Structures are given as C-alpha cells and as structure tokens.
Amino acid sequence: MDIKDNTLRGKQLLIMFAILAVINIISGVFNFYQNNVLTKYIDGEYDDDFIELLDSVSMIVGFMYLICFILTIIFFIRWFRRAYGNLIRLNINMEYEESGAVWGYFIPFVNWVRPIKTMKEIYLKLQDTLKNYDTNFIVNTDTSFIVAWWIVYLLNGLVGNYASRVMNRATDVEGFIEANNIYILSDFIDIISISLAVILVMKISKLELTLKNSDTSLSVIDQIGIKYE
Numbered sequence: 001m002d003i004k005d006n007t008l009r010g011k012q013l014l015i016m017f018a019i020l021a022v023i024n025i026i027s028g029v030f031n032f033y034q035n036n037v038l039t040k041y042i043d044g045e046y047d048d049d050f051i052e053l054l055d056s057v058s059m060i061v062g063f064m065y066l067i068c069f070i071l072t073i074i075f076f077i078r079w080f081r082r083a084y085g086n087l088i089r090l091n092i093n094m095e096y097e098e099s100g101a102v103w104g105y106f107i108p109f110v111n112w113v114r115p116i117k118t119m120k121e122i123y124l125k126l127q128d129t130l131k132n133y134d135t136n137f138i139v140n141t142d143t144s145f146i147v148a149w150w151i152v153y154l155l156n157g158l159v160g161n162y163a164s165r166v167m168n169r170a171t172d173v174e175g176f177i178e179a180n181n182i183y184i185l186s187d188f189i190d191i192i193s194i195s196l197a198v199i200l201v202m203k204i205s206k207l208e209l210t211l212k213n214s215d216t217s218l219s220v221i222d223q224i225g226i227k228y229e
Helices: 007-042 048-089 098-103 114-133 144-169 173-212
Strands: none
Touching: 007 048, 007 173, 048 098, 048 114, 048 173, 114 144, 114 173, 144 173
16 A cells, blocks of 8 residues: 655646746736737737737637646646645545546546535545644634635636637637736736645645644554555
8 A cells, every 4th residue: 555745746736836836927917018019000000910910929828828727737736736745644434436536637527516526525535634643733624725726716717717708719810908807807816826736735735734744653644655565
C-alpha cells in the first residue's frame, strides 16, 4: 500500500494558479487596450494593419491561456486524486472510490455537484482524522469557502461561454467591443476563482502536512510520504 506525499503536487498547483492569474491580468489589460484602439479606429485614428496586428496578439494570448488552463486542470486533478486517495489508503470511509471522485469532474451533470461534495469530504475528514489523534485539535466545519470557490468557478465558465458566443456573432467593431467587455468581466471573475482555489489548496495542504507530521504510533498517519515496502 502506498501512502504518498502531496506537498510537491500542492506547490506545483499553486505555481500554475499564479501563472494562470498573470495571464488573466494580461488578457484583461490587453482587451481593455484593444477596445480603446477599436473605438479610435472608428474615428480613423488607426489603420487596418494595426487592427490585424492586435488580432494576432489576441490569438497568441488566448492560446497561452488555453495551454495554461489545460495544464492547471492536469495539475489540479493530480493533487486532488492524491489527497482523496490518501484518505482511502488510511482506511477512512469515503463516499466514492478514488477513480469515482476524479471522474466526478468530467461526467456531464455529475460534474456540477460531485466536485464540491468530494472537496468538502476531504476537508472535513482530514480534520476528523486529526481529531482522533489529537483531542485538542479544533474541527472547523465551515465549508463556505469551498461553496464560494465552486460557484465562482461555474459562473466564470458561463460568462466565458457567453463571451465566446458574442464574439462569434460579432460582425462589426461595436460587436467586437461588446465581446471584449464580457471577456474582461470573465478575466476578473477568473482571478477571483483562482484566488478562492488557492485558499482551498492551502487549507487542505496545511491539514495534510499536520496529518503527516502527527506523532503517533497508533496509526500510519506519520508514514504519509513513505512508500511501504
């Protein structure tokens, strides 16, 4: 049985969140600038060549975001799977199998509710386990930050999809400006979502570290991070 350290994966995920946030800031600032240029383009202050250059830059920024977003999802799933799986390997009764918890992020409709359930389960059962070995440990049952994280994440997806539809329907400068404004809003919401995700990962990582460092001979808690021979 392998009880594996999740510290490195947590740190890697936080780095990806930071990169994604920076790209969101760049995207938001660029879209704002592009809107100013498009507004002046209507008045004849910029030529078509410069507008086409901005379009190329916009595509590059969008591609950078897509790559970073995919990588962040991969790093998140790796971190989440180990966090959930370690609790199973500690013989803690969990609602789902490890693979079932992971697939909950990808199965249509199920992925609206299962991720928040499994994340709450990790947060609360980590604390319950710590309480079993340290009666002085205070269990915090407030999971509102998890709810907030998931709601904002879903909201950002909806706003981003709406922005894409508006952009695809745009046939004139005013239409592109409207789409850019929605993308700016999406970037702002995404930064909030990332901030909440960082709080989530840090809280759970702190509990995992506390669990790893627990000094007890009554369990395998102190063996987290060690591969059993």
